[in-house]
Amino acid sequence: MASDSDFDEVSTRIRETQDLLTSVSERVRAERDQLERDFPKLHKFEGKPIKLDIGGFIFKTSLETLRKDTDSMLASMFSGRFDMKEQEDGSYFIDRDPTHFRFILNFLRTGKVIVPHDTIAREELLLEAEFYNIKPIIDKLNEPTDSQSAIQAMGSEFSSSTLMKTEDKRVLLSWLSGKMNWRLIYKASRDGFRAANFHRCCDNKGETISVIHTTGGYLFGGYTDVPWTSASGVYKQSSQSFLFAFRSSSLGNTAVKATIVNSDHAVIHNSSYCCIFGRGYNINIHDSSNTNSISSSNWSNGEYYSYPPGVTSNKYWLVGQENFQTQDIEVFGH
Known part of the structure; x- marks a missing residue:
């Protein structure tokens, strides 16, 4: 025979079930009402692109x-x-x-x-x-990629650079098609600004990246696959060399690349100078470039290296004038 407590428990469960059914019914009714309200808005999207x-x-x-x-x-x-x-x-x-x-x-x-x-x-x-x-x-x-790994590795390799920002390194890596294992072989503020210092550190070291910082705050440079030597005014051929700017007079902080146009005159090797790119001296870093303003940049109507995007005819677009003074130079070998 059921006790009073059994009846109380059954009654409680019945009330809980009724409350649940009421709650579900109200939610279904609310969703139905919402659909009815939304239908005119929904309908206007139908049947057309x-x-x-x-x-x-x-x-x-x-x-x-x-x-x-x-x-x-x-x-x-x-x-x-x-x-x-x-x-x-x-x-x-x-x-x-x-x-x-x-x-x-x-x-x-x-x-x-x-x-x-x-x-x-x-x-x-x-x-x-x-x-x-x-x-x-x-x-x-958000998945790790080969290029992201390469960027992280490059950031570590170029950690010795005091001239390039992280973004500069990343852009440079993309221009180099992800080529790795670059090492700092010459830093002018450490090794000296004389041409002899440059050649002592950089000659016969394989392909190189030269990064130049001027007293005006401009940052630019060049890549060449031709090893530097202490020859005397000899033009060297390359179809791979290119010039670049991270900060320039005409384009501000826009990173740009200038590709080789005349491969017969990619670089000039001269023991009396540091690095020279292009027959028209697109970039020419002179001996003791931190104490004089003889170093120069002249784009020579784009005959040897192309004008970068955004520049069409200004042959002094890089530093705003032909001559400049350097504050530091870094060269990375591979």
Whole structure:
């Protein structure tokens, strides 16, 4: 025979079940009411391509594509829960850089994560993926890559440089196609600014990178695969040499590369000078360059090394004038 306590327990469980059913019923009713309210907003997206204005560039896609990643901001925007305002041309404006949006859109279309190899582009895309909350792209970009490992290794190898910033090293690595194992073989403020000091440290050391810092604050240099020698005014041929600037008179802090145009006159070897690039003395570092203003840069109408992007005819674009004085020089050998 059941006791009073048994009846009390059954009654309690019945009330708990009723409360649960009431709660579920209210939640279902609320969701139904929300769907009814959202349906007019949802309906306006149906049956036509969605036109997105991303920072002034138009992209067209389907509603299905935009909702593909249910956790993304785009799926939320076009869920029908928000009163999205169309522009006059029927597009929906999002104030973001459009450069890498195609990676976002192509992932939503195909489900495949494809990202750029360039390290700067990867960082920019990561910012966009985080903004749109596209987790698969975020996860892919946060995976360690060979290029990222190379950058970390290069940062360690170039730690002895007091002239280059981390970004300078990263850009230089990309221009060198990830070639590693560079070592500081000459630093003018340590080894001396005389041409004899340069050649004592740098001659016959294989390919080199020369980085020059002027008293005006400009930072630039050159790469050559031709080992330096103490010859007397001899032109050396190279199809691989290039010049670069991290900070220049015309382009400020924009990093630029100037490729070889006339391979027969890539560099000049002269024991009375330090490094000379180009027949027209695109870069010419003179003996005792820290105590005089004889060192020079003249682009000679781009006959020997190309004008970099953003410069078309200013032959003194590098330091703003033909002659300059150096503050320090670093040479890395390989």
